[in-house]
Amino acid sequence: MRVYRQLDDFNANRPVVTIGTFDGVHTGHKKVISRLRELSTETGGDSVLFTFYPHPRQVLTPEEHNLRLINTLDEKIGLIQETGIDHLIIYPFSREFAALTYADFVEQILVGQMKTSCLVVGYDHKFGQGRKGNFEYLHQCASKFNFRIEKLDVLLVDEVNVSSTRIREALEEGNIALANKYLGYPYALHGRVVEGKKLGRTIGFPTANIEASDVNKLIPGYGVYAVKVQVAGKQYNGMLNIGTRPTFNNNADLRSIEVNIFDFNEDIYAQEINLQFIEKIRNEQKFPGKEELVRQLHSDKNLARQKLGLL
Numbered sequence: 307m308r309v310y311r312q313l314d315d316f317n318a319n320r321p322v323v324t325i326g327t328f329d330g331v332h333t334g335h336k337k338v339i340s341r342l343r344e345l346s347t348e349t350g351g352d353s354v355l356f357t358f359y360p361h362p363r364q365v366l367t368p369e370e371h372n373l374r375l376i377n378t379l380d381e382k383i384g385l386i387q388e389t390g391i392d393h394l395i396i397y398p399f400s401r402e403f404a405a406l407t408y409a410d411f412v413e414q415i416l417v418g419q420m421k422t423s424c425l426v427v428g429y430d431h432k433f434g435q436g437r438k439g440n441f442e443y444l445h446q447c448a449s450k451f452n453f454r455i456e457k458l459d460v461l462l463v464d465e466v467n468v469s470s471t472r473i474r475e476a477l478e479e480g481n482i483a484l485a486n487k488y489l490g491y492p493y494a495l496h497g498r499v500v501e502g503k504k505l506g507r508t509i510g511f512p513t514a515n516i517e518a519s520d521v522n523k524l525i526p527g528y529g530v531y532a533v534k535v536q537v538a539g540k541q542y543n544g545m546l547n548i549g550t551r552p553t554f555n556n557n558a559d560l561r562s563i564e565v566n567i568f569d570f571n572e573d574i575y576a577q578e579i580n581l582q583f584i585e586k587i588r589n590e591q592k593f594p595g596k597e598e599l600v601r602q603l604h605s606d607k608n609l610a611r612q613k614l615g616l617l
Contacts (some may be wrong), residue, residue, distance in 0.1 A: 307388045308397045313419045318393050320351030320423040323416065327470070328357050331385035332598060333490040334428070334461040334468035339389045339535050342426045351423055352392040358399040359384070364522070365399050374524035376473055381494065400499070412447040413552055424454040433523035443612040479585045480527035492534070492582040493524060495563070499537075502564065509596060511603050513547070513564035514574055518557050525561040526583060528590040530606050532613035535567050543568045545610040546581065549590055568607070585613045 310316050315366060322345045328335050339355065346353040363373045373451045377385065379396070386394055397403070406414070416422045425448065427441060448455040460467040470489045476485040477493060486492050488526050495518060502515035518525065528548050544567040552559055565581065587609050593599040611617045 307391055308393050309383065310393065311398070313395065313397075313415070316393070316395065316419055316420060318352040318354055318420070320349060321354045321393070321420055322346040322349060322351045322424040322426065323354045323356055323420065323422045324426045324428075325356045326428065327361060328355070328382060328386070329361065329470045330473050330489055331382060331389075331469065332376075332473060332488055333463065334488075336389065336490065337461045338426060338428050338458055339386075339391065341456070343390060345424055345426065345456070346392070349424060353390075354393040354395065354420070354422075355386055355391050356395045356397060356420075357386075359396050360399055361522075362399050362404065365401060366404060372481055373522065374474060374478075375520070376477070376489075376493075378471060378496070378520040378523055381496070386608050398456055406550055408443060409447065412444070412451065417451045417453070422453050424456070426456050426458065428458055428460075433527075439458075474524060477524055477526045480492075480529045480589070481530075482526065482531060482583045482586050486583070492584060493526070495581045495583070496524070497563070497579055497581075499577050499579055501575065509600050509603070511600075512568050512571075513566050514565040514579065516557075516565060518563070518578060521557070525563065526586075528561070530587040530590070531609035532587055533565060533583045534584060534614070535565060536580040536582075537567075537574055537577060538572075543611070543614045543616060544570075545587065545606055546583075547590070566603075566607075568611070587613070 322342055324338055324342050326335070340356070342353050345351075359379055361375060363370070383394065386470045416425065425444070427444065436590060437579060444455055466472065473485050473488045476488065495516075497516040497518045499514045500517045502513065526548060528550070531546045531548070533544050533546045544565050546563065546565040549562045549564075587606055593602060608617070
């Protein structure tokens with residue numbers, strides 16, 4: 307897969323294109339991408355995915371400060387590469403770009419620079435200034451500029467349409483099982499092990515404190531989770547707690563992330579770490595004393611081992 311950060315050097319054969327933010331690269335996105343690849347095979351063209359960076363909402367409504375993303379840019383690139391796409395365009399999103407009318411976008415970029423032969427869009431496709439460009443208008447552009455267009459219906463899972471918004475909501479609620487079902491893969495979080503208070507080791511449950519690699523990365527809701535842990539090229543099992551630590555915290559929404567790695571006793575301070583969320587065990591809670599906490603942690607560990615298929 308060739309990756310472009312601008313269109314100056316873009317070169318593809320009869321491009322079959324789709325456009326979108328693709329946050330999550332979830333099962334709904336993959337339906338569009340699968341059809342994109344089918345059409346590129348049928349027409350002898352190259353499959354092209356056109357996305358943006360930064361996320362449009364971060365540019366257009368920066369005062370909100372509350373957009374949390376399912377994927378970092380690196381994660382999104384990796385997930386798109388796995389789909390077998392030929393070309394990925396990561397177009398720099400700016401206020402100037404957002405001010406383009408859909409007609410200008412189609413004529414100047416899709417047709418003028420990219421030479422699009424076919425465009426595949428999702429059921430809710432809207433684009434251009436004020437998001438006024440819809441499928442009906444795009445159909446007129448396709449006739450005018452002589453390219454093919456195809457719109458795909460929404461993907462339903464349990465009669466609910468899959469969307470990045472629904473996945474973000476599920477993650478915020480700690481509903482990992484639902485989020486993973488919609489994503490089609492375990493939700494992942496990459497970060498670095500940072501200095502902590504080291505209280506866990508005093509009660510027999512040492513934890514690694516994690517700082518996410520991207521401050522805009524969505525941290526799931528408060529609670530305890532069964533997780534897969536990859537560190538130093540090896541994979542382990544563990545349980546993870548998400549809470550609040552307002553001091554010395556660079557994670558989104560000041561959430562602390564602490565993971566207890568099973569059958570592991572190595573110093574991994576400052577190392578890179580990757581977490582895969584498998585299922586939530588319980589909500590965060592406060593305990594009256596140390597004994598009650600330790601008892602609960604042993605129960606959590608047993609339940610986590612069950613969720614991870616170790617028992």
